[in-house]
Amino acid sequence: MTGNVPVAVAFGNGIGAPAGYIFATVVLTVFSIGFVAMARRITSAVAFYGFISHGLGRVMGLASGLLAVLAYVVFEASIVGIFAYFADTTINAQLGLDLPWQLYAGSVPAHPS
16 A cells, blocks of 8 residues: 555545555455454464365465465565665655666666676
């Protein structure tokens, strides 16, 4: 939600952006209630795999686990990118330094030979 707010306010529905927070709160509340209810009955250290494989079988449990890992990898890359972008714009606005955003992301930008 943090990365979406500037875009939602500037280019989206503006004043309706808080509805995104309300929607996310409702979805996470429903998820957490279901998660706690399942955690009381299924004692497994592997959360998603344990819950889904218990209800839908091992194949679906494994597929959901792999999908969750892929989602976390993509999410991590997007978080690094958006924080690097915000750091770049902030440093540029405050100090006048125009450095590449890749520097803030912790990677050296490639230079064509």
